[in-house]
Amino acid sequence: MADDQRSKNDYKDTLFLPATDFPMRGGLPKKEPQILKRWEEMGLYKLLREQSKGREPYVLHDGPPYANGHLHMGTALNKTIKDIIVRTHQMMGYDANYVPGWDCHGLPIEWKVEEQFRGKGRKKGDVPPSEFRTECRKYAAKWIDIQKAEFKRLGVVGDWDHPYQTMDFATEAAIVKEFLTFAEKGLVYRGSKPIMWSPVEQTALAEAEIEYHDHQSTTIWVKFPFKDAPPGLEGADIVIWTTTPWTIPANRAVCYGPGLSYGLYEVESVREDLDFAPFAKPGDRLILADKLAEEVFAAAFVARYKRLGDVSPSQLEGAKLRHPLEGHANSYDFDVPMLPGDHVTDDAGTGFVHTAPSHGQEDYFAWLGAGLPLDAIPYTVGPDGAYTDEAPGFEGMKVFRTEGKKAGEEGDANPEVIKALTAKGSLLARGRLIHSYPHSWRSKAPVLFRNTPQWFIRVGTGEGSLRETALKAIDETTFYPPSGRNRLRGMVEQRPDWLVSRQRAWGVPIALFVDKDGEPLVDADVNARIVAAITEKGADAWFDTPDAEFLGDKYDPADFEKVTDILDVWFDSGCTHAFTLEARDDLTWPADLYMEGSDQHRGWFQSSLLESCGTRGRAPYKAIFTHGFVMDDKGRKMSKSLGNTMLPDEVTNKFGADILRIWVASSDVQEDIRVGDEILGSAVDAYRKLRNTLRYLLAALDGYTEDEAVDFGDMPDLERYVLHRLQEVDAKMQASFRAYNFKAAWRALSEFVIQDLSAFYFDVRKDCLYCDAPSSMKRRATRTVMATLLDAVTRLLAPICPFTAEEVYDHFPAGLGEKKASVHLLAFASVPETYRDEALAERWAKLRGIRRVITGAIEEKRNEKTLGASLEAAAGIHIEGDLAELAKGVNWAEIAITSQARLGETPGASDAFRLGEQPGISVVIEKAEGNKCGRCWRVLPEVPEEGALCGRCKEAVEA
Incomplete structure (x- = not known):
């Protein structure tokens, strides 16, 4: 049959239709595990390291997640960002080696192991410490294996076979060595001061372990009578207000404000419309801050009162008060001095501050600042939150309940103290207050300030101090976003000395001996023996080895006490730079980047900074990048109680890891990030468009060979414009990757793929691609550009969607050159600067309009x-x-x-x-006007009849 006699359907086999076996549907939940297995079998991580030898290193140091529980969306966000950073730098030509790590010590693991033993009928006190620590180690190891598999499922590449773990013996020894370096520099001391204490967990807590929740407290107004009243103040009482009645037995002073206005007031009458008798009585003479008098009398149900005259702060200076519990249990008969205090205000309360140096930082400093003795500060509350015998008449009563379902609720201390004050006639008023109160972030139970001996690292002030060294290091660090600098700087400027001791079993020991005066023994030989023993046997060596073996012949064990506290886990994680970056030949110190959530300004960023500045004089990082928190789609914090949690494995099982990674890359991760089904649905839509674009490129390049390639200078304007746009996008993406601006990179890629390619270039060149003869210069130029696009776009996509990029790379036509075992062994494409043509781009922008x-x-x-x-x-x-x-x-x-x-x-x-x-x-x-060509379907006057061929198609068919 002659060509001009064919029906239009007969020409289908003469068209150059796209063809590929790359599937339209991703099927990521099933396909990604197959790709992971392949990476494992080929040893992708090892191949990356081998090919990177000699390159400039780039080190993102991993902040250790805690080895307890399945991953949540915040952890998935964190690890995905890290993986994108590492992959982009690897493809930019660095040796970007990523070594993951885990934080293994600490209270949450200890709690879980305690539960396990209780389930077997054994209390913690009945379990030998070495057995308990062995079980803690097993528990942490189990969760490391689980979390490792979950991180891998997200596509995170790293040295999973050799991660760092804070519980490794050599690591525990390294942490001890770092701590002993502080001791050798004279920065370690044992002090007795009020610190935040969890009676439920029975351990000291650092500020980083505290969160604030609303708490209802009993408030009381208490009268302190003068012992020898100043002239004119006879029969008057000083009134204090407190939200912690349980601290009254620890009261040792009352502070006044030297700059406040005080008055002497007399109660004339109390309210008679009550069904109870107020504590206040007509004739009571009370000294109050003038600004607060009305508020106090209202709380005391006073109907009428009068101001008798001024009371100057100078009248109060040196005055002595009687304790409001004087005589209770035949005790509390000591003088209570009045002390000046700059912390006293008339914003709330009475204008006077009840001062219990055992239970408050300001109280503590006011006491010592007045030159009063440290050994006069009582230990009124024990580790379990119960009164000691230094609170006579209240021994054994608890501030908070510490056991059972009501753990954390108010104990019997407050009611009994109030009862005793009432019996003494010292109570003026009582009430309730809901206010923000510190709670343990682990147990969620309220904490208290408690005076107890603890170990500290001196932060100090002034030139040469650890604080000044750290502040200088902050100034030398780059922050993403820049606001992180002020946040961290403000915290370091205000922070107290570093409390590093904990009273627990599972952790790295404070491996010190102290002499009879409580001073730590600093001896290089002793320290070397301690480090060697822990290297061989782990932390147990400190507790199980006889003291004489560490002390040697030089010291008598009878002259020394072995410290049995353990180190704060923030000190553990603050040392990771030492036992990871410095210890490994394939990493460098300092790290190029530390990257964690914004809460780590008070956590890992700060502990690492202080540890490194104390031992090495500078920060262990060159830059800090922080991300926000994951919220639900309504902007609420995720919690089981709200039922709004979403787990990473739910996302990967339903959509695939690449969808989760698109959600990360398309978000402004420096702010709090929302996630939900609708938000992930948008990521799915974006993925589908991207996949279809790549599929079209693969299909259009069916049978492509390098022989077809057309030189840039011989290409039509449209092809040169598209390559200009590619160069523009490539430069934009790489600059955004360097600035950790993933959202800008993703937007540049997706807009290019959807708007420039799918909706414009592919649409325009479809006719040429399908219908022009293979020898056509325009068609060859089109396929040359498409080959360039496929190669460059796949590489740009690889850090964000590593699974899909690998699948696309598997389907690359042979004509794109020699292939490697994985797309992730490639660098970003070298898109020549010569492709840039701003004048051409401006022209095409107008033509597209x-x-x-x-x-x-x-x-x-x-x-x-x-x-x-x-x-x-x-x-x-x-x-x-x-x-x-x-x-x-x-x-x-x-x-x-x-x-x-x-x-x-x-x-x-x-x-x-x-x-x-x-x-x-x-x-x-x-x-x-005209007839429809049976091959290209254009309607042209040159087509003699419907279904016949136009001139172009006739030549193509004949060819």
Whole structure:
């Protein structure tokens, strides 16, 4: 049959239709584990290290997650960001080695192991410490294996076979060595001061382990009578207000404000409309801050009162008060001095501050600042939150309950103290207050300030202090975002000395001996023996080895006490730079980047800073990057009680890890990030468009060989414009990756793929690709550009969607050159700067504006049902002004995908289609004249009859 006699359907086999076995659907939940297995089998991590030898290193040091529990979305966010950073730098030509790690010690693990023993009928006190620590080690190891598998499932590449773990013997020894370095520098001391204490957990807590929740407290107003009243103040009482009645037995002073205005007041009458008798009585003479007097009398149900006169702070100076519990249990008969205090205000309370130096930082400093003795500060509350015998009459009563379902609730201390004050006639009023109160972030139970001997690292002030060294290091560090600098700096400027001791079993020991005076023994030989023993046997060696073996012949064990406290876990994690970055030959110190959530300004960033500045004089990092927290789709914190939690494995099982990674990359991670089904649905839509684009490129390049390639200079303007855009996007993405701005990188890629390629370039060049002869220069140029696009876009996608990029790379045509075992062994494509042509880009931006008017006019006709496919159209294009000259010589039928187009400079008809954002352009759409080509479907006058061939198609078929 002659070609011109074929029906239009007979020409299908003459078209160069795209072909690929790359599936349209991702099927990521099933496919990704297969790719993970392949990476494991090929040893991808090892291949990356081998090919990177000699490159400039880039080190992102991993902040250790806690080895307890399954991953949550915040952890998944954190690890995904890290993986994107590591992968991008690897592909930028660095040796970006990522070594993951785990924080293994601490209270949560200890609690879980205690529960396990209780389930077997054994209390912790009945379990030998070495057995208990062995079980803690097993528990942590189990969760490390679980979390490791979950991190791998997210596509995170790293040295999973050799992670760092704070519970490794060598690591525990390294932590001890770091601590002993502080001791050798004279920065370690044992002090007795009020610290935050959890009676439920029975351990000291650092500020980083505290969170604040609303708490209802009993408030009391208490009268302190003078022992020898100053002239004019006879029979008067000083009144204090406190939200912690249980601290009254520990009261040792009352502070006044030297700059406040005080008055002497007398109660004239109390309210009679009550069904109880107020504690206040007519005739009571009370000294109060004038600004607060009305508020105090209202709380005491006083109906009428009068001000008798001024009370100057100078009258109070040196005055002695009686304790409000004087005589209770035949005790509390000591003097209570009045002390000046700059911390005293008249914003709330009475203008006087009840001072219990055992239970408050300001109280403690006010006491010592007055030159009063440290050994006069009582230990009124024990480790379990119960009164000791230094609180006579209240021994054994608890501030908070510490056991059972009511653990953390108010104990019997407050009621009994109030009862005793009432019996003594010392209580003026009582009430309730809901206020923000510190709680343990682990047990969620309220904490208390408690005076107890603890070990501290001296932060100090002034030149040469650890604080000043740390502040200088902060100034030398780059912060992403920049606001992180002020946040960390403010915390370091205000922080107290570093409390490093904990009273627990599972952790690294404070491996010190102290002499009879409580001073730590600093001896290099002793320290070396301690470190060697812990290296061999772990932390147990400190507790199980006889003291004489550490002390040697030089010291008598009878002269020394072995410290049995353990180190704060923040000290453990603050040392990771020492036993990971410095200890491994494949890493460098300092790290290029520390990257964690914004809460780590008071946690890991700060502990690492102080540890490194104390031992090495500078920060262990060059830069800090912080991300926000994961919230639900309504902006609420995720919690089991709200039922709004979402787990990473739920996302990967339903959508795939690449979808989760797109959610991360498309978010502004420096702010709090929302997640929910609808938000993930947007990531799925973006992925689908991206996948379809890559599939189209693979299909369009079916059979492509390098012999087809066309030199850049020989390409049509459109191809050179697309390569300009590719160069622009590549530069934008790499700059964004360097600045850790993943959202900008993802937006640049997705907009390029969807708007420039799918919606424009592919649309325009589909006819050429399908219908032009293979030898056509335009078609060859199109395929050359598409080969360049496929290679570059796949590489740019690889750090964000590593699984999909690998799958695409597996389907690359042979003509794209020699392939490696994995796309992740490639660098980013080298997109030449010579592709940049700003003048050409500006021209095409204007031409695309004209095209939008044409396609808008066609769409209007299609909506009116007066036109079907755009190839049925003939476009009459009318352009006024400067654009008219620019539009000449352009094949508008090809650009707008119509069969015919004519260009005119006169204004279009009044009913022509126009767009407000494209002034001076009007388009009239009519039916194209002629017959439809049976191969390319364009309607042309040259086609002799419906279904016959146009001249171009006839040549292509004959060829």
